[in-house]
Amino acid sequence: MLRYTLTRTGSLLISLIVASLVIFFTLEVVPGDPASFMLGINAQPETIAALREELGLNQSPWARYLSWITDLVQGDLGTSYTYRSPVSEIVAERLVISLPLAAYALALTILIAFPVGIWAATRRGSFADISVMGGTQLGIAIPNFWFAMLMVLVFAINLRWFSAGGFPGWDEGFWVSIKALTLPAISLALPQASILARVMRSSLLDTLDEDYIRTARAKGLTKGQALRGHALRNALIPVLTIIGLQFSFLLAGAIIIENVFFLPGLGRLVFQAISQRDLIVVESVVMLLVFAVIMVNFLVDLAYSWVDPRLRGRR
Amino acid sequence: MNRAIFGTVAAAALLAGATAQARDVTIGMQLEPPHLDPTSAAAGAIDQVLYSNVFEGLTRFSSDGSVGPGLAESWEISEDGLTYTFTLRGGVTFHDGTDLDATDVTFSLDRARAEDSVNAQKALFANIASTEAVDANTVKVTLTNPQGNFLFNMAWGDAVIVAPESIEDIKANPVGTGAFKFSDWKQGDSITLEKNENYWGEAAKLDGATFKFISDPTAAFAAMMAEDIDAFYVYPAPENLAQFEADPRFTVLAGNTEGETIMAMNNKLSPFDNKLVRQAVSHAIDRSAIIDGAMFGYGTPIGSHFAPHNPAYVDLTGNSNYDPEKAKALLAEAGYPDGFTTTLKLPPPSYARRGGEIIAAQLREVGIETEISNLEWAQWLEQAFKGYDYGLTIVSHTEPMDIGIYARPEYYFQYDNPAFQQLITDLDAENDPAKRTEMMQEAQKIISEDYVNAYLFQLAQTSVVNAKLKGIWVDAPTQAVDLTAVYWEE
Numbered sequence: 001m002l003r004y005t006l007t008r009t010g011s012l013l014i015s016l017i018v019a020s021l022v023i024f025f026t027l028e029v030v031p032g033d034p035a036s037f038m039l040g041i042n043a044q045p046e047t048i049a050a051l052r053e054e055l056g057l058n059q060s061p062w063a064r065y066l067s068w069i070t071d072l073v074q075g076d077l078g079t080s081y082t083y084r085s086p087v088s089e090i091v092a093e094r095l096v097i098s099l100p101l102a103a104y105a106l107a108l109t110i111l112i113a114f115p116v117g118i119w120a121a122t123r124r125g126s127f128a129d130i131s132v133m134g135g136t137q138l139g140i141a142i143p144n145f146w147f148a149m150l151m152v153l154v155f156a157i158n159l160r161w162f163s164a165g166g167f168p169g170w171d172e173g174f175w176v177s178i179k180a181l182t183l184p185a186i187s188l189a190l191p192q193a194s195i196l197a198r199v200m201r202s203s204l205l206d207t208l209d210e211d212y213i214r215t216a217r218a219k220g221l222t223k224g225q226a227l228r229g230h231a232l233r234n235a236l237i238p239v240l241t242i243i244g245l246q247f248s249f250l251l252a253g254a255i256i257i258e259n260v261f262f263l264p265g266l267g268r269l270v271f272q273a274i275s276q277r278d279l280i281v282v283e284s285v286v287m288l289l290v291f292a293v294i295m296v297n298f299l300v301d302l303a304y305s306w307v308d309p310r311l312r313g314r315r
Numbered sequence: 316m317n318r319a320i321f322g323t324v325a326a327a328a329l330l331a332g333a334t335a336q337a338r339d340v341t342i343g344m345q346l347e348p349p350h351l352d353p354t355s356a357a358a359g360a361i362d363q364v365l366y367s368n369v370f371e372g373l374t375r376f377s378s379d380g381s382v383g384p385g386l387a388e389s390w391e392i393s394e395d396g397l398t399y400t401f402t403l404r405g406g407v408t409f410h411d412g413t414d415l416d417a418t419d420v421t422f423s424l425d426r427a428r429a430e431d432s433v434n435a436q437k438a439l440f441a442n443i444a445s446t447e448a449v450d451a452n453t454v455k456v457t458l459t460n461p462q463g464n465f466l467f468n469m470a471w472g473d474a475v476i477v478a479p480e481s482i483e484d485i486k487a488n489p490v491g492t493g494a495f496k497f498s499d500w501k502q503g504d505s506i507t508l509e510k511n512e513n514y515w516g517e518a519a520k521l522d523g524a525t526f527k528f529i530s531d532p533t534a535a536f537a538a539m540m541a542e543d544i545d546a547f548y549v550y551p552a553p554e555n556l557a558q559f560e561a562d563p564r565f566t567v568l569a570g571n572t573e574g575e576t577i578m579a580m581n582n583k584l585s586p587f588d589n590k591l592v593r594q595a596v597s598h599a600i601d602r603s604a605i606i607d608g609a610m611f612g613y614g615t616p617i618g619s620h621f622a623p624h625n626p627a628y629v630d631l632t633g634n635s636n637y638d639p640e641k642a643k644a645l646l647a648e649a650g651y652p653d654g655f656t657t658t659l660k661l662p663p664p665s666y667a668r669r670g671g672e673i674i675a676a677q678l679r680e681v682g683i684e685t686e687i688s689n690l691e692w693a694q695w696l697e698q699a700f701k702g703y704d705y706g707l708t709i710v711s712h713t714e715p716m717d718i719g720i721y722a723r724p725e726y727y728f729q730y731d732n733p734a735f736q737q738l739i740t741d742l743d744a745e746n747d748p749a750k751r752t753e754m755m756q757e758a759q760k761i762i763s764e765d766y767v768n769a770y771l772f773q774l775a776q777t778s779v780v781n782a783k784l785k786g787i788w789v790d791a792p793t794q795a796v797d798l799t800a801v802y803w804e805e
Contacts, residue, residue, distance in 0.1 A: 038357065040356075
């Protein structure tokens, strides 16, 4: 067990180090200079040089990499070139929107996908099954930003139930904030729920064909009892895998939806930082996301052993 | 009885609530300031939020572009034009309660011209030889050479007066002297200003203002239509303007900016080092097709690098009228009867991307093939601006009165004409308005007749505003959303 943990931690560290090298030096070769961007096209060369000096850009890439990485392990994400404030503060401000939004969207995804997937699986081949699965095809096919714009048109411009976007801040009240995140969360959840419902359905159908379900039915359980008691838990493994991937995606991949609803989330921060060549922000945020994805995968691994006791012994 | 009192109180509260709400304003903008120090970055968004609202300079721009007194009440210029003695207004305080005095002014000017200064417009201060605080209300600035546009330069957002006490934290917490004080910045979302009750001049009519940053044009449209915001400054999607114009809830303001939109040519790169080629390119371009096609009709044709609303403007569009036959003849004369192939590098704004496609088609008509590449700003600065690695590119030069860039041979279009450089040096030193006008007209003519660049149009500023909101600047003599005179019509 200890050995397992050690090798596991070792490989985790190696992947983090490799990731940091790849991230840093990929961005290093991207053309563009944050100091020239800041000072614009009327600035004089010596002014740009002065700013480069102030930002520490005149050091060699290796020196900058080393100082970045040593700060990083101490929990210091550095100071943004453009905003000139600590990256950790900037990221924290964005995370209070991106995390709840991702969680909200994921909750909606699960709330929609589970009943729909189970319902369709138990009615395999029926008209209901076919039409629901057709609907999920549509949910995957519709681009979520287009769906988001439709919702803005209906609920914000015509009905005036929601504002067209923006985020008031949590200090304005919990429900106000949740309301502001509702349309974005629905637009994010729709394609994800469609994918998850399909996975749920097919995974459940696979287990429903298993011998032990026939045995359970033969010993007198109803279809519903067999489903709840035996099939569902076994069908969950692929579903959990997908949920893990979806959460990582929702955390970082909401950028288009953030743009449609002008939410100050993490995706927009990265996008803005890239265009302004605020490399330290890009590097640190991407590094954080790498870390988050690794952690989510780790948690999903743990969840496997929760739903499947056999996996616990294997270690 | 109780109920009656309660009713009255409730009604009063409602009324108070209604008027209080109507005294705030929410303004949409596409770009967010990177930080809040106008004296150390070029980003126009910083000035748009803070200029004249939070920070003020010795002089200031008014809505028609003229320069008038700001924190300096009056000034005297010595006979030789070398010494400016500014008298500061009395009773001006910074938002942190400290008094404005002459040392704040000398500090601000000295900081901007210091060796390690990171002021994006350091050239504005290059001519200052020394500054001196004569007494608490008097500042004496001595110049190296006489400079006709010194007062104009001091009106720029990059020349606002800051205080040494608050300079450390200025990027996150700007402390100025203006009619509004900075209140809050939700990064990525909005900046809030509130009324400065102790303002030295006429108090603002609004209680506060929120600038909301919406980069996506579709989202801007939705936010405006849902009336989440009261005005969108420089509305990013001209294709929607007709719809706003037709809607009685909104007014569309279309005014001038200082943005000369040009297609720059690399004057040291073959074949653009040949004046005939540059002339051919200029004649191959149909400005009105670009203005209609890319800008939906908003924009004024220009024939030189000068703003049409400036009194010294001369209309030189005739030098480069649309004439593809003449363009072909000129190309043949220059030795390119079959045309040539070059690069056209386009930065992100829609005037460049949309305009670039139209221009490429027009150039193809006369035999010039262009390889279009779309660049981000950072790439553009690296490749085209710094690296001179381009044939053609489209940029709007938004700094006011910037014809002087043609006197900088290292500037990205690499125009090197000693006669023009001398003219600009003389212009800088000239104080007589009539002579200055004459010289500015001469300068416009030289670059127009040298066909340095293809001059396209003066960028229009189109803003969508709630019909009841009054006092927003129509023209944009500098990048500012001056809210000091903005009010809600009852």
